Amino acid sequence: MTSSxxxxxxxxxxxxxxxxxSGGPAAGSxxxxxxxxxxxxxxxxAALAGLVVRSDVADPPFQALDERWxxxxxxxxxxxxxxxxxxxxxFGGPFGAAVPLGLLALLLLRGRRVSAGFLLLxxxxxxxxxxxxxxxxxxxxxxxxxxxxxDHGSFxxxxxxxxxxxxxxxxxLLVPVARRRLWWAAGxxxxxxxxxxxxxxxxxxxxxTAAGAAAGAGAGxxxxxxxxxxxxxxxxxxxxxxxxxxxxAG
Numbered sequence: 376m377t378s379s380x381x382x383x384x385x386x387x388x389x390x391x392x393x394x395x396x397s398g399g400p401a402a403g404s405x406x407x408x409x410x411x412x413x414x415x416x417x418x419x420x421a422a423l424a425g426l427v428v429r430s431d432v433a434d435p436p437f438q439a440l441d442e443r444w445x446x447x448x449x450x451x452x453x454x455x456x457x458x459x460x461x462x463x464x465x466f467g468g469p470f471g472a473a474v475p476l477g478l479l480a481l482l483l484l485r486g487r488r489v490s491a492g493f494l495l496l497x498x499x500x501x502x503x504x505x506x507x508x509x510x511x512x513x514x515x516x517x518x519x520x521x522x523x524x525x526d527h528g529s530f531x532x533x534x535x536x537x538x539x540x541x542x543x544x545x546x547x548l549l550v551p552v553a554r555r556r557l558w559w560a561a562g563x564x565x566x567x568x569x570x571x572x573x574x575x576x577x578x579x580x581x582x583x584t585a586a587g588a589a590a591g592a593g594a595g596x597x598x599x600x601x602x603x604x605x606x607x608x609x610x611x612x613x614x615x616x617x618x619x620x621x622x623x624a625g
Contacts, residue, residue: 414596536591543595
């Protein structure tokens with residue numbers, strides 16, 4: 376996820392002229408292949424990195440870079456950096472589950488069942504299938520002496536994947552097309568901050584966080600592409616309903 380013009384055009388599959396509400400292709404319009412291609416590229420990159428690590432979990436080709444980065448993250452682990460890293464760790468834990476659940480409830484209350492299905496499919500597929508599948512396949516040891524409680528499997532980072540998933544899903548469902556470029560840029564900063572926090576806390580290697588971000592963003596983009604026609608029909612239906620309500624009120 377970057378904020379360059381080329382990337383922004385890839386992840387923005389529609390024009391503002393054919394969108395309503397949070398933005399989307401007009402009902403019946405063809406799906407733009409950009410999100411699918413970018414999503415598959417990111418998922419493929421994460422899977423390929425996982426296979427490379429699995430071939431030698433103790434010393435993959437980029438282990439020297441990972442260890443050098445971990446040295447740079449050596450501390451001291453106190454002050455505002457500790458507060459920021461702890462907040463991000465908490466966000467990726469209990470609060471990380473509360474945010475999508477709260478968004479799911481909001482979408483259901485507003486009658487956006489397709490959007491709610493998109494959120495569920497993206498998070499369940501991204502976290503349960505992609506991230507947990509790679510964790511069990513690779514089973515990479517974590518850095519020594521992590522500063523927070525961790526589970527098995529260092530590769531990929533579930534926190535980074537959840538952050539990237541949240542950026543993609545929220546951008547697709549809540550952010551108008553005209554503001555998405557700014558959203559992707561802010562989202563990239565958030566994802567990078569999450570990646571930093573996981574390595575600063577010695578919970579992950581740097582390559583774990585990069586693969587997690589790629590896996591999460593990739594899964595979100597692929598599911599978004601799959602559900603674009605249904606999401607467009609939902610937006611059109613809700614827009615027509617609001618128009619009829621406005622006519623009756625007038």
